[in-house]
Amino acid sequence: MDWNRTKSIFIFVFLILNIFLYTLYVNRYNEAKDIEVPGEKTIEARLKDDNITYGSLPNNIESASYITAQVHKFTKAEFKDTNQQFTPTDDNTKARAIFMKPVKLRNVNDDASFTDFVLANVNEGASYALWKIDREERVAVFFQKTNNRMFYYNGSLKIKWNTNDEVIMYEQTMIDNIEEMEQQETVIPPLQIIQTLYAKGPLKPDSRITQMKLGYSTLVKLTRTQVLVPTWEVQVKLPDGGKEEYFVNAVEGKVIEIQEDKQESGEEDWGVE
Structure with a gap:
């Protein structure tokens, strides 16, 4: 250092x-x-x-x-799920992951389904909290949190699902330290x-x-x-x-x-x- x-x-x-x-x-x-x-x-x-x-x-x-805090830089090694095609963007400070086989949401009308998905499929998913869902556009937005307080537009996670209620991709930023x-x-x-x-x-x-x-x-x-x-x-x-x-x-x-x-x-x- x-x-x-x-x-x-x-x-x-x-x-x-x-x-x-x-x-x-x-x-x-x-x-x-x-x-x-x-x-x-x-x-x-x-x-x-x-x-x-x-x-x-x-x-x-x-x-x-x-x-x-410091802006996190992603590496390919963080994305070990073979079902996810990882692409870094913006000087590695944003990651995009596309699912080779879309992942089914348990119940698109239940907010908890999106949290369950993040916990199971996103790196450091437990550090994010659901902020907003746009069911018309089929997009859910999460923010990182500390002590249950969100970092607004810092450390964000945006997931997208299709008309079959399957998540097809997500974009992620993160802060650490x-x-x-x-x-x-x-x-x-x-x-x-x-x-x-x-x-x-x-x-x-x-x-x-x-x-x-x-x-x-x-x-x-x-x-x-x-x-x-x-x-x-x-x-x-x-x-x-x-x-x-x-x-x-x-x-x-x-x-x-x-x-x-x-x-x-x-x-x-x-x-x-």
Whole structure:
């Protein structure tokens, strides 16, 4: 290991974090001014006026730490299943595996079937948790997790099945050398996150917040090394029945524009006829 290089990377990472934390309280103060304006209705009243509702919110998360991790580089030796044709992409940081003989899902309408498939057929499958299923496009998305908290769009697994309910392929990225920093940061309460989303405009009238979960998203990306920040995921049901997800930095309170892989999930884009 090149210790001097590793030490320099971490010094740079901590410098960035110190600058970030230095401005944290000023940013929170500015956010608070945006949310509550003297003489105007409270956020609670405005949410009620716009019929924006929510159920029970997490109330037992007061602190969390930043996390450092490294982007995993795949090798062919990791894919020992002879039924899988392995192809590395993106400088070996993404792996694609096509099943020579498609694998039948137990029950495509049961979410647990997808988790069972991953545990049985994907390398390090136990480190992933199911995030979302698009049954119309026949795609299921998993994210890596630590302590039951997901790494949003870091360490992802996307599986594709055919009209016979058989998995034909999957794409995988992974992070490893995951370490929590010692310092604990105060986590902004869920209700304040909802207020921030409302003040900034994403929440639409007649919407319902169906779930809030704490996970992690990328704050700093340095080649292979990444720093991840605690992040609230807010799941929202829209008036037309559609669904959206928003992500908010749980330490600073800023809405995060996570750059999802925009690759469509149709068979042609997956290279499968």
